[in-house]
Amino acid sequence: MKALDKTTAQKIKLAIFVIAGLSLFILGVYLIGNQQSMFGSNARIFATFNNINGLKIGNNVRYGGLNVGTVKGIRMVNDSTIVVDLTIKKDALGYIRKNAKAALGTDGLVGNMIINIVPGSEEIGLLNAEDTIHSYRRITTEDMLSTLNVTNENAAMLTADLLKITRAINSGEGTISYLLKDSTMALNLEQSIRYFRQTAASTSKMISHMDDLIVSLNNKNNVIGLLRDSVTANQLKSVVSNLETTGNDMNKLVANLNATVTRAKEGDGAINYLSNDKSLVKKIDTSVNSLDATLHNLNEASIKLNENLEALKHNILFRGYFKKLEKEKEKQLEKEIK
Amino acid sequence: MGTQKTINSLQVFLTEVGDISYFAGRFFTDVFKRPFEFKEFLRQCYNMGNRSLLLVGVTGFIIGLVFTLQSRPTLQEFGAVAWMPSMVGISIIREIGPIITALICAGRIGSGIGAELGSMRVTEQIDAMEVSGTNPFKYLVITRILATTFMLPILVIIGDAIALYGSYLVENIKGDVSFQLYFSEVFSSLEFGDVIPSTIKSFFFGFAIGLVGCYKGYNCDKGTEGVGLAANSAVVYTSLLLFVIDFVAVLVADLFYEL
Amino acid sequence: MKKNTINSNAVITIRDLKKSYGDNYVLNGFNLDLYEGENLVIMGKSGSGKSVMIKCLIGLEEHDSGTVIIMGKNIDDLDHDELDELRTEIGFLFQGSALYDSMSVRENLEFPLRRHTKKFGEINDASPLVMEALESVGLARAVDLMPSELSGGMKRRIALARTLILKPQIILYDEPTTGLDPITSKEIVLLMKSVQEKYKTSSIIITHDVDCARAISNRMILLVDGINYAEGTYEELVEMEDPKIKAFFK
Ligand SMILES: Nc1ncnc2c1ncn2[C@@H]1O[C@H](COP(=O)(O)OP(=O)(O)OP(=O)(O)O)[C@@H](O)[C@H]1O
Ligand SMILES: [Mg+2]
Numbered sequence: 001m002k003a004l005d006k007t008t009a010q011k012i013k014l015a016i017f018v019i020a021g022l023s024l025f026i027l028g029v030y031l032i033g034n035q036q037s038m039f040g041s042n043a044r045i046f047a048t049f050n051n052i053n054g055l056k057i058g059n060n061v062r063y064g065g066l067n068v069g070t071v072k073g074i075r076m077v078n079d080s081t082i083v084v085d086l087t088i089k090k091d092a093l094g095y096i097r098k099n100a101k102a103a104l105g106t107d108g109l110v111g112n113m114i115i116n117i118v119p120g121s122e123e124i125g126l127l128n129a130e131d132t133i134h135s136y137r138r139i140t141t142e143d144m145l146s147t148l149n150v151t152n153e154n155a156a157m158l159t160a161d162l163l164k165i166t167r168a169i170n171s172g173e174g175t176i177s178y179l180l181k182d183s184t185m186a187l188n189l190e191q192s193i194r195y196f197r198q199t200a201a202s203t204s205k206m207i208s209h210m211d212d213l214i215v216s217l218n219n220k221n222n223v224i225g226l227l228r229d230s231v232t233a234n235q236l237k238s239v240v241s242n243l244e245t246t247g248n249d250m251n252k253l254v255a256n257l258n259a260t261v262t263r264a265k266e267g268d269g270a271i272n273y274l275s276n277d278k279s280l281v282k283k284i285d286t287s288v289n290s291l292d293a294t295l296h297n298l299n300e301a302s303i304k305l306n307e308n309l310e311a312l313k314h315n316i317l318f319r320g321y322f323k324k325l326e327k328e329k330e331k332q333l334e335k336e337i338k
Numbered sequence: 339m340g341t342q343k344t345i346n347s348l349q350v351f352l353t354e355v356g357d358i359s360y361f362a363g364r365f366f367t368d369v370f371k372r373p374f375e376f377k378e379f380l381r382q383c384y385n386m387g388n389r390s391l392l393l394v395g396v397t398g399f400i401i402g403l404v405f406t407l408q409s410r411p412t413l414q415e416f417g418a419v420a421w422m423p424s425m426v427g428i429s430i431i432r433e434i435g436p437i438i439t440a441l442i443c444a445g446r447i448g449s450g451i452g453a454e455l456g457s458m459r460v461t462e463q464i465d466a467m468e469v470s471g472t473n474p475f476k477y478l479v480i481t482r483i484l485a486t487t488f489m490l491p492i493l494v495i496i497g498d499a500i501a502l503y504g505s506y507l508v509e510n511i512k513g514d515v516s517f518q519l520y521f522s523e524v525f526s527s528l529e530f531g532d533v534i535p536s537t538i539k540s541f542f543f544g545f546a547i548g549l550v551g552c553y554k555g556y557n558c559d560k561g562t563e564g565v566g567l568a569a570n571s572a573v574v575y576t577s578l579l580l581f582v583i584d585f586v587a588v589l590v591a592d593l594f595y596e597l
Numbered sequence: 598m599k600k601n602t603i604n605s606n607a608v609i610t611i612r613d614l615k616k617s618y619g620d621n622y623v624l625n626g627f628n629l630d631l632y633e634g635e636n637l638v639i640m641g642k643s644g645s646g647k648s649v650m651i652k653c654l655i656g657l658e659e660h661d662s663g664t665v666i667i668m669g670k671n672i673d674d675l676d677h678d679e680l681d682e683l684r685t686e687i688g689f690l691f692q693g694s695a696l697y698d699s700m701s702v703r704e705n706l707e708f709p710l711r712r713h714t715k716k717f718g719e720i721n722d723a724s725p726l727v728m729e730a731l732e733s734v735g736l737a738r739a740v741d742l743m744p745s746e747l748s749g750g751m752k753r754r755i756a757l758a759r760t761l762i763l764k765p766q767i768i769l770y771d772e773p774t775t776g777l778d779p780i781t782s783k784e785i786v787l788l789m790k791s792v793q794e795k796y797k798t799s800s801i802i803i804t805h806d807v808d809c810a811r812a813i814s815n816r817m818i819l820l821v822d823g824i825n826y827a828e829g830t831y832e833e834l835v836e837m838e839d840p841k842i843k844a845f846f847k
């Protein structure tokens with residue numbers, strides 16, 4: 001009897017062991033499957049892309065940063081369109097609008113590809129199963145950095161130009177007197193200068209922002225964390241785009257200034273109007289001074305930015321990227337030589 | 339002289355491989371023949387499964403702990419500590435869990451089988467079984483090989499779970515990562531492509547442990563050294579075979595992944 | 598010549614049995630007849646091939662040539678199942694007892710019953726059979742012990758009980774008294790005798806022990822150089838002048 005009890009006890013323990021193992025396995029499979037939207041009620045939608053940038057089956061789909069599904073299939077439909085099948089949780093589908101866009105992104109700096117569904121406008125109806133959404137071009141870290149570089153170069157150039165012009169305005173009395181001959185010109189100039197001052201102020205603010213960012217970028221320990229953090233990434237993106245618009249504005253301004261100066265050279269009778277308005281003359285004077293200071297700042301900031309970018313180049317993580325750039329340049333040079 | 343020696347050792351090696359293959363073949367022809375020794379199978383499952391649990395659990399726990407502690411500084415340097423769960427999860431599920439558990443079991447179960455069957459052979463217990471009408475191959479060998487084959491995957495799963503828990507503890511203490519966050523990170527980085535091959539691999543590991551242990555014990559030389567040698571060579575051959583299987587498994591899994 | 602005739606009374610007949618391991622020619626044409634109800638003692642030096650002979654007899658080792666006929670059946674002609682069935686009629690007491698270490702005494706005794714169900718039919722409760730066999734060797738109290746808890750003499754008796762449980766017609770004893778003290782040896786010999794009387798078995802007893810041989814044998818065979826060198830009753834053999842035979846009885 002005793003022996004029988006022993007084997008029964010063993011059998012029970014064995015059963016517990018096996019059940020524990022199997023339930024762990026099933027739990028694991030369930031959790032993984034859950035992540036891949038394999039269980040639960042799902043719906044299928046499609047997204048079209050020109051370039052899927054190495055997206056793979058099983059990659060996650062996010063809506064507003066929330067995992068809502070996975071990539072189920074990828075197929076080419078013609079020479080420039082790739083259709084991606086997405087399985088989306090049914091309850092998430094109730095919030096996605098028909099004009100939502102799909103955008104490719106990476107999970108962190110070197111993470112897996114993900115599809116971000118960007119919310120559409122509210123007045124449009126909700127997406128149904130089997131519907132197709134269109135895509136944005138993916139903004140990659142690389143894109144961001146290269147835009148940053150170009151913008152920076154532009155800013156430097158712009159600053160140099162502006163400096164030249166203001167110096168000319170400041171020193172060339174002849175020019176000023178020409179300028180002051182034309183009254184409409186003077187009005188124009190007043191407006192331009194206000195505009196310029198505004199822009200310069202915002203640029204200087206921007207540049208200081210940029211500076212902060214670049215400094216934190218340079219902090220080696222932080223670089224991945226920072227870029228992983230989508231908030232910072234967004235910030236960086238917006239800064240870059242702002243900088244771009246500012247650059248555009250400046251360009252416009254310089255064109256304006258140029259035109260003004262040329263017109264001033266041609267000389268009309270603005271001098272009368274202007275000499276009567278003492279405050280305006282004063283205004284122009286202070287404006288030009290502050291403009292000069294701002295431009296000086298801008299110049300310095302650009303140099304700093306350049307330095308920072310240089311430092312970034314040496315940062316271990318980005319080294320590969322910059323090397324690639326250099327190599328490409330070299331290749332192009334070689335091609336040209338040939 | 340030298341070539342003669344290598345030829346001889348090559349011959350020994352090939353005979354050994356041939357013998358083991360023959361032994362495996364005998365397993366496959368006999369495993370489906372009645373009678374099936376179910377009671378003995380359960381007893382062996384208990385011996386190999388439950389009795390290895392503590393060892394596998396402790397090892398898994400320490401591996402999870404140590405692995406996390408060791409990789410932490412490096413990840414920290416890159417500011418990528420947040421990736422710890424994914425990294426630990428993938429490496430434990432795909433590779434470390436199965437191979438460490440299998441090696442532990444090769445040491446514990448493989449040598450145990452080798453020594454037990456070896457001493458049964460030496461003290462004529464196997465002969466006694468034969469004359470009392472029980473096919474010792476079915477009773478001793480098939481039950482043990484089946485038991486290792488089925489128990490190892492379960493041990494691997496439990497070992498994986500404990501290793502992940504150990505890793506979680508480190509993350510929780512050092513990085514203040516919650517249980518839920520840790521495991522949701524682990525599972526979000528895992529795919530079926532990680533779990534299925536390593537589970538299949540574990541079955542093969544179990545089979546190899548049982549097969550080599552039984553082969554060595556069953557064909558043990560007479561004498562007490564024979565038993566020691568059987569136990570010892572069971573562990574050595576099994577460990578070697580485990581790595582070969584692991585290698586092949588990785589190749590095959592890769593192939594499937596590409597398809 | 599008696600040597601080459603097959604006696605109809607014989608339960609076991611061995612003719613011209615040869616067995617070698619590589620260059621080691623262990624048996625070179627061994628002959629043997631075991632008659633019903635008789636105790637046949639086989640003596641030989643250590644390493645002369647007694648155990649090999651008895652294993653060839655029961656089919657644990659394959660012989661190179663010769664014939665082995667057990668109860669009218671040539672073992673070479675039997676398939677595995679028929680051989681198993683034949684083995685239910687033969688008890689084998691191994692030289693080292695060969696109890697299953699991992700099983701209790703009860704499980705050891707139940708083990709042969711598992712497959713030899715043809716002889717007994719389906720056994721629901723083996724307990725009475727186990728106890729009967731244990732009582733016949735006087736060790737009923739050891740039923741729940743493990744082999745490691747037994748002394749050498751007890752192991753021998755349990756092993757005997759394990760062979761008795763199938764109620765065999767033939768029992769093969771491989772050195773039943775070796776390694777035991779004289780008193781225990783004597784007990785074992787008495788036990789063997791009582792078993793033979795109780796179950797009416799025919800036995801082959803391999804031994805070095807002259808006292809044991811004298812006490813139990815009806816007939817003896819001396820195995821020397823791989824053949825049955827001499828045959829006869831104990832008294833006949835003791836009288837022989839051959840130095841090789843004399844060496845056994847010093
Ligand atoms: N499996 C085997 N492989 C190789 N040689 C063997 C094998 N079994 C027995 N032998 C050899 O056969 C010979 C006879 O062995 P066996 O065990 O029959 O001796 P024995 O007469 O029973 O001696 P003992 O009285 O010591 O038991 C020995 O020389 C032994 O080396
Ligand atoms: Mg012997």
